[in-house]
Amino acid sequence: MTTIANSVAAALRELADYAEMAGEDFYKVRAYRRAADTLATWPEDLRALAEAGRLRTIPGVGEAIEKKIMQFLGTGHIEALDRLREEIPPGVLTLRRIPDVGPRTAFRLYAELGITSIAEAERAARAGQIRVLKGLGERSEARILKGIELLNRLSDRVLLAVALPVAGRLRQALRALPTVQAAETAGSLRRLAPTVGDIDLLAATENPALVVDAFTQFPEVAEVVSAGESKATVILQDGLQADLMALPPAHYGSLLQHFTGSQAHNVTLRGWARDRGFSLSEYGLAPLAGGEPIPCATENEVYERLGLAWIPPELREDQGEIAAAASGTLPHLVTDKAIRGDLHVHSNWSDGVNTIEELAQAAIVRGYDYIAITDHTKSLGVAHGLDEARFADRQRDIDALNARLAPFRILSGAEVEVRADGSLDLPDEVLSRLDVVVAAIHTGLRGEADRVTARIVQAIQNPHVDIIAHPTGRIIGERAAMEFDFDAVLEAAAAHGVALEVNATPNRLDLDGEHVRRAIQRGVRLVISTDAHRADSLDYMPFGVAMARRGWAEAADVLNTRPVDRLLVDW
DNA sequence: GCCGTTTTCGGCCCGACTGTTTTCAGTCG
Secondary structure, three states, X not given: OOOHHHHHHHHHHHHHHHHHHOOOOHHHHHHHHHHHHHHHOOOOOHHHHHHOOOHHHOOOOOHHHHHHHHHHHXXXXXXXXXXXXXXXXXXXHXXXXXXXXXXXXXXXXHHHHOOOOHHHHHHHHHOOXXXXXXXXXXXXXXXXXXXXXXXXXXXXXXXXXHHHHHHHHHHHHHHOOOOEEEEEEEHHHHOOOOEEOOEEEEEEEOOHHHHHHHHHOOOOEEEEEEEOOOEEEEXXXXXXXXXXXXXXXXXXXXXXXXXXXXXXXXXXXXXXXXXXXXXXXXOEEEEOOOOOOEOOOOHHHHHHHOOOOOOOHHHOOOOOHHHHHHHOOOOOEOOHHHOOEEEEEOOOOOOOOOOHHHHHHHHHHOOOOEEEEEEEEOOOHHHOOEOHHHHHXXXXXXXXXXXXXXXXXXXXXXXXXXXXXXXXXXXXXXXXXXXXXXXXXOOOOOOOHHHHHHHHHHHHHXXXXXXXXXXXXXXXXXXXXXXXXXXXXXXXXXXXXOXXXXXXXXXXXXOOHHHHHHHHHOOOOEEEEOOEOOXXXXXXXXXXXXXXXXXXXXXXXXXXXXXXXXXXOOO
């Protein structure tokens, strides 16, 4: 799913990394990064824009970056980047992955010691070669060594579903401290990002130093990385990093705003504030003209004073939410409560753990009106996929349960395999008797992009298919998304009224927010489903709702917010 | 390198913490 715009963005980011190390002007580096960020999500086709001579209509693209984009479109290279690549070996870039090693230190390790890899940096540190550099002493050397150990020990990011309970316990522990008036989780966790790199925590207290001190002594804390008057960073027993910032309650709103981020959102928001005569920080709004700073006790106040509606954390990714908040056009995001049923659930007829009745009861307990039992089909042998005869048997089971459980409704469904040639592994005649047909690719995920696209589009064209499951096939930390033409899939889905699934399984979260947004923009409808293989997993739903919200989805964009009669009428 | 109903030049987001320093640079979020 790499588009030309993504490739250009990647090249510009790399250029920024190199330029930063080479000591280029900070604002030049930032200009490259800003342009890269904008390009990565730019909806228009880059080649068409270039041909029309309209590249500079993209914000952040001026004369110099336009030239670089043209170079890339023409030759696949950017001259300035090629030159820097020759000057600085690519391995030097990787040094920045070491905590506390930034661009300047990385460059000096290379320029003065010839270090081009993390392994070499480790050897040099052990040999005591780093401490002799001006400005770096024994402690810096030890810090680098420790950073490398940390890097080797920690996996990059953890799943939202893993971090949330840990964060919840820490938040409770903070709230239980006597001087703490309020405590909240912030950062990417509060924005409900699919994965988080650390846990950010905030506390409102008249005695920040005391709270910071107490925090560093929580039993879950394995190691204190840094601790000051108002901030601390620790490593928890399970390897996660947690950051705390504490301030007096008068500042709590700006503190929450600041620590929730994202970084990109904050940068743009501060620019917005500056344009209106304020400097914004975690302490509040300070008039640029001088005068008393204005502390903000609530987050709403921060946005309000800047002439903006409060922005839901899930949207704070600098994807146009500030402009939308200014013009009163923020979406009314879909909520957990709006979901009336789960449309992708496996029973013990295939590879699920629970009986259909157990699943139905679990759905009833969760307040749902309906559930679709979507067992695997025969070609997925490993999952005890059902053949035509077993579907007929299962139908009798479902009919009997529906008679007993009404008005709750069990929908008879299947997760049908899309074969290599794009056909489905159940005959149309069987599909036509099902209430819900979910089509999915489980094999040939690494196929050529054109072929994968063609398979999905062909499945969409089958008149019985209602939903495409986990459309990109990514599994976080295990498998990248399939290479295919997402826009072509969106076009086909819109044309045939097929919904795309937002799969709520914590390590799938597929579609993610970015894809959801594109789908909505193209008029494609969504469903949010758990893909549960046991009754407990119906609780994954909020993670899927989170992805939909991050993609600006409203209830009307999501089919399973509808009552069952209005759900089936379109299918 | 980008940008402009105050500007085509002089701005550009803000502050904590650390280490190695006598005032600050680098890193991070």
